[in-house]
Amino acid sequence: MKFTCNTKELSVACNNVMRAVSTKVTIPTIEGILIECGSDTLSLTGYDFEFGINTILSVDVVEAGDIVINAKVFSDIINKLADESVTIETNGVSVSIISGAAQYNITGIDANDYPELPSVNNGESLEFDQNMIHSMVSQTLFAVADSESGKPVYTGLKFEINNSILTMIGVDGFRLAIRKEKIDYIGEDITFIVPKKTIRELMKLISGDEGTISVNVGKRHIVFEVGNYSIISRLLDGDFLDYRSAMPKVITTTVLINTNEAINCIQRTLPVIENNQKNPIRCMFDNDEMRVSTVSSLGRFVDHTHANTSGERVEIGFNSKFMLDALNASDTDEVRIELAGPVSPVKIMPISGDNFLFLVLPMRLRNEN
Secondary structure (H helix, E strand, O other), rough: OOEEEHEEEHHEEEEEEHHHOOOOOOOHHHHHEEEEEOEEEEEEEEEOOOOOEEEEOOOOOEOEEEEEEHHHHHHHHHHHHHHOOEEEEEEOOEEEEEEEEEEEEEOEEEEOOOOOOOOOOOOOEEEEEEEHHHHHHHHHHHHHHOOOOOOOOHHEEEEEEEEEEEEEEEEEEEEEEEEEEEOOOOOOOOEEEEHHHHHHHHHHHHHOOOEEEEEEEEOEEEEEEEOOOEEEEOOOOOOOHHHHHHHHOOOOOOEEEHHHHHHHHHHOOOEEEEEEEOOEEEEEEEOEEEEEEEEOEEEEEEEEEOEEEEOOOOEEEEEEEHHHHHHHHOOOOOOEEEOOOOOEEEEEOOOOOOEEEEEEOOOOOOOOO
């Protein structure tokens, strides 16, 4: 194998692909990047048995071939090259990397030892606007669980397509985020759950970009195609929360409040919050006010801001981070907060419409002396 390409383009591709390279399983082959050279293209692949990234570059090819090179070593080398072009040549598993006056000789691994990536056959083909997906993920991924210590299926973002509406749902057992958008889709209803890690990596490739994302959904795996990148991932399986039944049925208090004012009021509690923000903040909704207070060993805080309230007076406790995450994810100047008493989840929604909905479980309040 021998080819020459632009150093910067190869560096960017390596940095993106190596995010799928295994860091937990010490198998030399999957600690590497699979490099495959065709007649005029170069394919780079990283894969850790659950998640993979592939990209295709246009290069000047002298001789086709393939090799696996340790991802960290290869990326470190390419990132440090100063010349604008680099030539890579192999002889067996010996790899020569030449750029200007710099020359490296390293040892690779036979490409035949690299695991075969799963394929999606007879899957459902979808196409989404990149900016729409970026917006929807930004408003839901924060609620997806990070740890598998609870239910592993909650470490994924759920996609539902029903009646030409795409719904994303994130849940971690303490809060819920739902985002809806109308799409052009006339196929059968479809549901699938994508791991949080996969969605995070997808976001890095689409952030701020125009264009579309092509998706192919199979029974066990999904493929996202963004520009010249492909991401393949396993799907999660399991009993996901029936979020519709989790909604409070009878609302006793409705609050209309300026989003930024609510955020600022809650943020002012943070200097005296302790224990990793597990101390609840106390929120009182009454007399057209949201009154916020908290007490800890660090001190006491009380503040209030204007809110249009209707219905019963209610006092309720919250994890400050969970409330701030939901309010920060709200993309409207004002939000509607609906409550069903001090022990029921609170709903946060736009003033009109239902394109987003956040549900936050309350925390038990202690008597303050």
